[in-house]
Amino acid sequence: MDKIRCMVVDDEPLAIEILEEYINKVPWLSFVGSFDKGVEAIEYINKNTIDLLFLDIQMPDLSGIQVAQLIGKKCNVIFTTAYNQYAVVGFELEAKDYLLKPISFERFLKSVQRIKGSQEPLQKETDDFVFVKTEYKTKKIRLSDILYIEGMKDYLRIVTPTEKIMILQSFSKLLPTLPSNRFSRVHKSFVIALDAIDIIEKSKVKIKEQWIPIGESYKEGFLNEIQRRTV
Structure with a gap:
């Protein structure tokens, strides 16, 4: 396999140095250079082959957002920033990942493995159902029926297309029983079924009629x- 050609664009020399060090640690990555100005980076990308761009968002001439918009789909982009408010914008621009500074090598490696296509396999499912205790009985719920789960103080409310089931349980005990490739915690009070999502809009998701x-x-x-699931 050819090495993935990587470039770093950041106005902070230390940030460039750290990413260059990380890139050089991974045998199938190749560091081809860096820029501290978006304009120079765009000019280079237009004339050369770059596979993966580590792109800072807050820069003085052009922001990373503007650079990503101008280069289009000429290379994969991973945004790097100290601020998490740009996550939605990164998603809308189809960035491959969004790394918050300071970036650990472990988090960096997980991100580039996703680019390589060698991410860890999804959790293996053994059952398509869970048993929960509600009132004085134990009830079987099919995972495919769950739309979302809402935390309500000491209780959880499991919402399906046909019913709402209240159980005396905590997320910390229920979550390990749910396959992580099918359910995601999106809020301290909500776990959602990924295949039940209809719309993602800024800082909310819509499932059926519920935002x-x-x-x-x-x-x-x-x-x-x-x-990772977007085509």
Whole structure:
């Protein structure tokens, strides 16, 4: 396999140095250079082959958002920034990932493995149902029927197309029983079924007629999971 040709665009020398070090640690990545100005980066990309661009968002001449818009789909883009409010914009621009500074090598490696196409396999499913205790009985619920789960103090409300089931349970105990490739926590009070999503809009998702908020601390992981499934 040919090495993935990587370039870094950032107005902070230390940020460039760290990413260059990370790139050089991975045998199938190749560091081809860096720029501290978006205009120079665009000119280089237009004349050369770049596979993967690590792009800072806040820069003095052109922002990373503007650079990404101007280069279109000439290369894969991973945004790097110290600010998490740009996650939705990154998703809309079809960035492959969104890395928050300071970037750990572990998080960097997970991101580039996604580009390589060698991410870890999805969690294996053993069952398509869970048993939950409600009132004085134990009820079987098919995972494919669950639309979302809402936290309500000491209770959880499991919502399906036909009923709402209240259980005395916490997310910390229920979540390990749900396959992570099918369910995602998007807010401290909500877990949603990914295949039940109808619309994603800024900081909320729509499932049937219900709009569900996306919490700031859950936004990056959720949007990265959605981006991985976007064609």
